[in-house]
Amino acid sequence: MSDHELRVSKIRNGTVIDHVAAGQALNVLAILGIDGSEGEGVSIGMNVPSDRLGRKDVVKVEDRELSQSEVEVLSLIAPEASINIIRDYDVVEKSRVDRPDTVTGLLSCPNRNCITNDNEPIASKFGVVADGVRCAYCGDIVRDDIAAHLDVQS
Amino acid sequence: MRQDHLISAANLSRESIEAVLDRAAAIDADPAAYRQRHAGAVLALCFFEPSTRTKMSFDTAMKRLGGTTVDMGTVESSSVKKGETLADTVRVVEGYADAIVLRHPSEGAAKMASEFVDVPLVNAGDGAGQHPSQTLLDLYTIRERAGLDDLSVGIMGDLKYGRTVHSLAHALTNFDVRQHFISPESLRLPRNVRFDLHESGAQVREHTDLDAVLPELDVLYVTRIQRERFPDENEYHAIAGEYRIDEETLDAARDDLSVMHPLPRVDEIAPEVDDTEYARYFEQAHNGVPVRMALLDELLTQAEAER
Numbered sequence: 001m002s003d004h005e006l007r008v009s010k011i012r013n014g015t016v017i018d019h020v021a022a023g024q025a026l027n028v029l030a031i032l033g034i035d036g037s038e039g040e041g042v043s044i045g046m047n048v049p050s051d052r053l054g055r056k057d058v059v060k061v062e063d064r065e066l067s068q069s070e071v072e073v074l075s076l077i078a079p080e081a082s083i084n085i086i087r088d089y090d091v092v093e094k095s096r097v098d099r100p101d102t103v104t105g106l107l108s109c110p111n112r113n114c115i116t117n118d119n120e121p122i123a124s125k126f127g128v129v130a131d132g133v134r135c136a137y138c139g140d141i142v143r144d145d146i147a148a149h150l151d152v153q154s
Numbered sequence: 155m156r157q158d159h160l161i162s163a164a165n166l167s168r169e170s171i172e173a174v175l176d177r178a179a180a181i182d183a184d185p186a187a188y189r190q191r192h193a194g195a196v197l198a199l200c201f202f203e204p205s206t207r208t209k210m211s212f213d214t215a216m217k218r219l220g221g222t223t224v225d226m227g228t229v230e231s232s233s234v235k236k237g238e239t240l241a242d243t244v245r246v247v248e249g250y251a252d253a254i255v256l257r258h259p260s261e262g263a264a265k266m267a268s269e270f271v272d273v274p275l276v277n278a279g280d281g282a283g284q285h286p287s288q289t290l291l292d293l294y295t296i297r298e299r300a301g302l303d304d305l306s307v308g309i310m311g312d313l314k315y316g317r318t319v320h321s322l323a324h325a326l327t328n329f330d331v332r333q334h335f336i337s338p339e340s341l342r343l344p345r346n347v348r349f350d351l352h353e354s355g356a357q358v359r360e361h362t363d364l365d366a367v368l369p370e371l372d373v374l375y376v377t378r379i380q381r382e383r384f385p386d387e388n389e390y391h392a393i394a395g396e397y398r399i400d401e402e403t404l405d406a407a408r409d410d411l412s413v414m415h416p417l418p419r420v421d422e423i424a425p426e427v428d429d430t431e432y433a434r435y436f437e438q439a440h441n442g443v444p445v446r447m448a449l450l451d452e453l454l455t456q457a458e459a460e461r
Contacts, residue, residue, distance in 0.1 A: 111261060113259070113260055113261050113281050113282070114260065114261050115240070115258075115260040115261065115262040115263045115265070115266045116262065116266075117260075118239075118240070118260055119239060120239050120240055120241050120266060121241050122241070122266055134346070135262065136262075136265070137261070137262025137265050137266055138260075138261035138262035138281075138283060139162075139164075139261070139262075139283070139346045140261075140346055141345055141346050141349055
């Protein structure tokens with residue numbers, strides 16, 4: 001995409017999360033716990049034309065570089081995403097997301113009868129399987145719309 | 155395989171299953187030799203749901219090993235009624251006992267509880283999840299007559315919520331068994347169990363009708379279809395009637411078919427079947443004692459060795 005088509009301006013320092021599946025940008029922010037309350041600049045492009053995905057979302061967060069664990073959780077809802085670390089307007093690091101083996105405390109189990117939905121002192125825990133995630137306690141498998149089970153405020 | 159707890163049949167290997175069944179056979183052959191084996195040991199019975207067979211057979215098993223039991227009693231009479239978490243309950247109970255048997259209405263309860271205790275914990279049923287000690291006695295009963303390889307096993311009834319079904323299906327993947335699942339469409343195996351069976355490469359077929367598959371079965375494992383699974387009383391009676399076994403149904407079966415049931419039954423097996431050669435379910439229930447003795451012996455012996 002050429003500069004004159006840009007809907008979101010370049011950032012000086014921070015992270016650009018590109019090639020996010022269309023419609024998932026707000027979930028990406030939710031999963032990262034970014035809501036602007038820390039004063040960071042956040043820009044979102046949704047349904048932007050993309051050669052690779054047809055339509056994609058783009059998220060730009062100023063003055064914030066994502067940690068490895070943040071990148072891992074991103075992979076669950078945005079497996080195609082690429083992470084660009086920006087310093088002084090230049091991309092200094094570019095990487096694809098890697099899927100983690102387990103995800104703890106991030107998703108809630110859709111099985112209402114799962115012990116993780118009782119009032120017990122444990123965090124939810126999911127193993128990452130080929131095409132979804134699986135509750136480590138009740139064994140329930142979530143394949144579609146994993147973002148709907150995010151246990152965070154969006 | 156080292157086994158601290160028994161949580162799910164999905165974690166059982168062929169070797170660990172055969173070790174328990176061999177030990178149960180040795181106990182069956184000479185129960186007197188085990189009478190003082192765990193003298194002084196205490197087993198805690200924590201049943202958050204009603205139980206007759208499982209609780210009484212664990213109680214008997216521990217006493218026949220020379221040990222004693224402490225019983226939490228009903229939920230109504232315990233601190234659970236005051237809002238205590240399961241995590242707190244088992245942490246308290248592990249101070250009283252050398253092992254814990256737990257039944258709880260939530261799936262994953264035993265797995266979670268096991269993370270809070272150091273003593274061996276046995277899952278005696280977690281909601282619609284697993285019931286692996288039942289599976290060990292089921293396998294023991296099957297093995298006594300037919301061995302555990304080159305078998306066709308039919309599992310019929312409530313496959314969706316039946317925890318004995320889920321555990322048995324998982325365990326049978328360790329053996330050369332063709333598994334046939336027979337149920338109404340609405341009570342098919344849950345997705346996670348089908349996923350595991352597929353991953354294991356097991357030979358699995360699903361049916362809505364018993365007639366097509368009955369003649370080839372070595373074992374027919376019948377489970378209860380519960381009234382509360384159906385919003386409509388008439389629909390329940392219609393469906394439950396289709397999955398009822400009587401002498402006439404069994405005309406099409408092989409002479410050496412074993413009819414099994416984890417019990418309690420309501421009317422899914424007609425009483426007239428009880429007196430036939432097919433009926434194995436009371437023997438199956440009795441096998442709960444030697445098999446649970448073997449399981450407790452293994453878990454307690456290992457825990458003592460580690461202390």
